[in-house]
Amino acid sequence: MLQAFIVVFREGFESFLIVGVILAYLRRSGQHQLVPAMYWGIGASLIASAGFGYMLNKGINEAFWEGLFGVVTIILVGSLVIHMWRAGAHMKREMESKLSRISAKSSGWAFAGVFLFTVVMITKEGMETVLMLLQIHEARIITGVVLGVIGATAISLGWVNFGHLINVRRFFQVTAIFLLLFMVQIAIYSFHEFSEAGILPNSAALHDATEAFSPEGIYGKWFSVIAIGACGVWLAGAYINDTLKKKGQGGVGPSSHATNRMAVR
Numbered sequence: 001m002l003q004a005f006i007v008v009f010r011e012g013f014e015s016f017l018i019v020g021v022i023l024a025y026l027r028r029s030g031q032h033q034l035v036p037a038m039y040w041g042i043g044a045s046l047i048a049s050a051g052f053g054y055m056l057n058k059g060i061n062e063a064f065w066e067g068l069f070g071v072v073t074i075i076l077v078g079s080l081v082i083h084m085w086r087a088g089a090h091m092k093r094e095m096e097s098k099l100s101r102i103s104a105k106s107s108g109w110a111f112a113g114v115f116l117f118t119v120v121m122i123t124k125e126g127m128e129t130v131l132m133l134l135q136i137h138e139a140r141i142i143t144g145v146v147l148g149v150i151g152a153t154a155i156s157l158g159w160v161n162f163g164h165l166i167n168v169r170r171f172f173q174v175t176a177i178f179l180l181l182f183m184v185q186i187a188i189y190s191f192h193e194f195s196e197a198g199i200l201p202n203s204a205a206l207h208d209a210t211e212a213f214s215p216e217g218i219y220g221k222w223f224s225v226i227a228i229g230a231c232g233v234w235l236a237g238a239y240i241n242d243t244l245k246k247k248g249q250g251g252v253g254p255s256s257h258a259t260n261r262m263a264v265r
Contacts, residue, residue, distance in 0.1 A: 001144035002224040003136050003182060008148025009155075010175040011129040016156040017168075018121050021092055025099050026114070034103060037111045041118025048119070049126025056134055064197040070190030073131040078183045080128065081176045095121075132179070135186045170238060174231045181227040188213045 019042065026034050056069060084091070102113035133141065159168070188210060195206040212219045 001140040001147075002228070004133060004141045004144025005148045005151065006175060006178050007129060007132045007136075007182075008145050009151040010172070010179070011125050012149060012152025013155050013159075014172070015122055015125045016152065017159075018095070018125070019118075020160075021095050022099065022114070022118060022121075025096050026103070029100075029103065031103050031110075033107075034110060034114045037114040038118045041115045042122055044115070044119050045122035045126055048123045049130055052127055053130040053134070056130065063193040064199065067190040067193035067197065069131070070135055070186045070193065073135055074183050074186055074190070077128050077131055078180065080124075081179050081183075085173065085176050132182065135182075135189065170235065173238070174235050177234055178227050178231050181223075181230060185223050 019038070022038050023035065026032065026038065098117065099114070102117060103110045105113060133145070136144075155171075191200075192207060192210040192213070194200050195203040195210065197203075200206055
């Protein structure tokens with residue numbers, strides 16, 4: 001449940017910020033006629049993500065396919081998390097630059113461009129969510145998803161009304177750490193499934209050796225607690241580091257609140 005909650009919580013809030021950047025740009029540039037294109041794009045993204053999840057779920061009936069999709073998840077989601085950690089500070093500016101080029105076209109092309117841009121950006125988040133949720137083997141996953149949606153909605157509303165109080169940068173950093181640790185667990189689980197499918201040398205021995213580290217194993221069940229603990233330690237260290245920096249600057253210096261309000265990741 002906890003893994004599903006973190007995944008949906010992060011990806012849901014991230015999607016909200018992307019939509020917020022698009023909507024704010026269109027309104028600021030006076031192109032209100034293109035706002036419906038964004039809403040249509042969100043709807044199409046939800047349908048595409050749901051369809052993607054349905055197709056993958058129909059295909060995951062065997063150990064081999066479970067292991068294969070696990071590897072795909074590690075490559076795609078892991079690389080995106082690392083990339084956005086490094087490039088996230090420039091994402092808002094890049095999005096607005098692309099929107100500027102798109103909206104500068106004739107009316108029909110601009111509407112289609114905003115629609116497709118929204119579909120690509122939101123569907124990417126939706127597919128990331130689907131890939132990660134398919135790797136969670138818990139009985140209460142639906143509860144985690146529902147709580148994640150509620151949490152993402154709550155923090156999104158909080159960002160709108162009290163954005164200066166929310167350190168968005170730290171939020172995405174600490175959830176990125178959780179997702180990267182989650183990728184480690186998926187790697188172990190995928191290895192376990194490949195050994196169960198019998199495609200590795202000495203598969204039976206490898207399967208028995210990794211059983212305890214699978215999501216249902218005696219050690220695998222403690223993963224969420226360990227991951228949350230690691231995130232808590234990192235967040236405490238980051239807080240102490242920020243506090244010491246502020247003291248070193250004598251409490252004077254440019255506030256990062258504006259950056260946090262506009263950050264996408």
